[in-house]
Amino acid sequence: AKETRAAAPDPQASPIYGVTLPKGYRQWQLIAPAIEAEPLNELRVVLGNTKAIKAYDQGTLPFPDGTVLVKLAWKHVQSPEFAPASIPGAATTVQVMVKDSKKYAATGGWGFGRFIDGKPADLAQHQTCFACHQSLVKNHDYVFTRLAP
Amino acid sequence: AKETRAAAPDPQASPIYGVTLPKGYRQWQLIAPAIEAEPLNELRVVLGNTKAIKAYDQGTLPFPDGTVLVKLAWKHVQSPEFAPASIPGAATTVQVMVKDSKKYAATGGWGFGRFIDGKPADLAQHQTCFACHQSLVKNHDYVFTRLAP
Ligand code: HEC
Numbered sequence: 001a002k003e004t005r006a007a008a009p010d011p012q013a014s015p016i017y018g019v020t021l022p023k024g025y026r027q028w029q030l031i032a033p034a035i036e037a038e039p040l041n042e043l044r045v046v047l048g049n050t051k052a053i054k055a056y057d058q059g060t061l062p063f064p065d066g067t068v069l070v071k072l073a074w075k076h077v078q079s080p081e082f083a084p085a086s087i088p089g090a091a092t093t094v095q096v097m098v099k100d101s102k103k104y105a106a107t108g109g110w111g112f113g114r115f116i117d118g119k120p121a122d123l124a125q126h127q128t129c130f131a132c133h134q135s136l137v138k139n140h141d142y143v144f145t146r147l148a149p
Numbered sequence: 150a151k152e153t154r155a156a157a158p159d160p161q162a163s164p165i166y167g168v169t170l171p172k173g174y175r176q177w178q179l180i181a182p183a184i185e186a187e188p189l190n191e192l193r194v195v196l197g198n199t200k201a202i203k204a205y206d207q208g209t210l211p212f213p214d215g216t217v218l219v220k221l222a223w224k225h226v227q228s229p230e231f232a233p234a235s236i237p238g239a240a241t242t243v244q245v246m247v248k249d250s251k252k253y254a255a256t257g258g259w260g261f262g263r264f265i266d267g268k269p270a271d272l273a274q275h276q277t278c279f280a281c282h283q284s285l286v287k288n289h290d291y292v293f294t295r296l297a298p
């Protein structure tokens with residue numbers, strides 16, 4: 001009989017969830033920007049795929065399967081051209097939430113991935129995602145970001 | 150002979166430039182977010198049409214005719230769910246720059262429009278745009294915002 005062995009984990013996929021960076025996410029539509037205070041000091045933007053934007057536009061909750069949310073984050077630096085403005089500096093993390101109510105039934109239907117320079121962060125970091133989103137925004141399908149007006 | 154009279158100005162178009170809010174700009178791709186400090190205290194995002202994004206991606210300067218840049222701005226407010234985060238509050242202005250090197254030859258090829266609740270701001274405000282962009286970013290085709298990394 002053929003030998004069986006565990007499939008090698010995809011080195012591009014997040015631990016626990018197996019979430020990868022979605023193709024073309026930088027072209028997705030804007031949901032909202034945010035600022036993260038000390039000590040992280042980040043500028044952030046959440047983008048969504050077509051399903052995500054449609055759900056936001058129609059106020060659909062919970063988000064349908066296939067929804068993908070991506071949060072881009074950068075350090076912020078003072079604009080060299082206009083002192084009152086702060087603009088993106090170095091990119092820090094790209095974070096992803098993928099809705100699949102069956103696959104991720106144990107975590108509210110969401111799979112999580114945090115990427116640094118395109119590579120998934122470690123297991124310990126991925127053990128924090130659902131806990132935080134669950135404790136603070138369970139009543140909004142575990143999603144913080146609202147559509148910017 | 151037919152009487153002639155000046156065309157009535159479009160109430161939706163900006164003074165001086167005749168720039169209107171482009172259709173569907175909220176669906177455009179992200180160029181970069183920014184923070185504006187006291188006293189404005191705004192969160193901002195610059196989006197671009199297809200020509201704009203292509204020019205940014207390829208590093209084309211000056212931007213080609215047909216480029217349109219839109220800056221959305223909001224007051225920022227503390228997230229009710231996570232104190233270190235600031236998120237968009239009320240929308241303040243939507244600002245537009247349209248490249249047409251012939252029509253706007255006197256202002257570096259750019260037409261400007263500032264909109265508040267969808268209506269163009271007054272003449273005095275539109276007398277400030279080119280002066281500022283010209284004095285600070287003439288060497289980048291009068292455009293402050295760089296593509297976020
Ligand atoms: C300590 C709390 C906390 C932890 C831990 C956390 N998040 Fe979040 N997350 C937030 C907050 C707050 C926001 C929204 C505002 C912001 O960006 O600060 C957010 C937003 C997001 C978003 C955008 C969608 C939304 O819910 O607004 C994604 C995607 C995301 N987080 C993924 C992750 C991933 C992946 C992990 C773990 C690797 C993680 N988060 C861990 C607090 C947390």
Ligand code: HEC
Pocket residue numbers: 082085183184185193195218219220244245246261262263274275277278279281282291292293294295
């Ligand atoms: C006192 C300086 C100043 C004036 C006056 C000004 N701007 Fe700007 N503008 C900026 C700065 C700085 C940025 C980029 C960062 C930011 O948003 O703070 C910017 C960005 C923009 C952008 C995004 C593209 C880019 O250049 O980054 C648009 C569109 C824009 N301004 C339109 C206008 C319009 C329309 C007016 C007049 C009604 C105007 N601006 C007046 C300083 C100015």
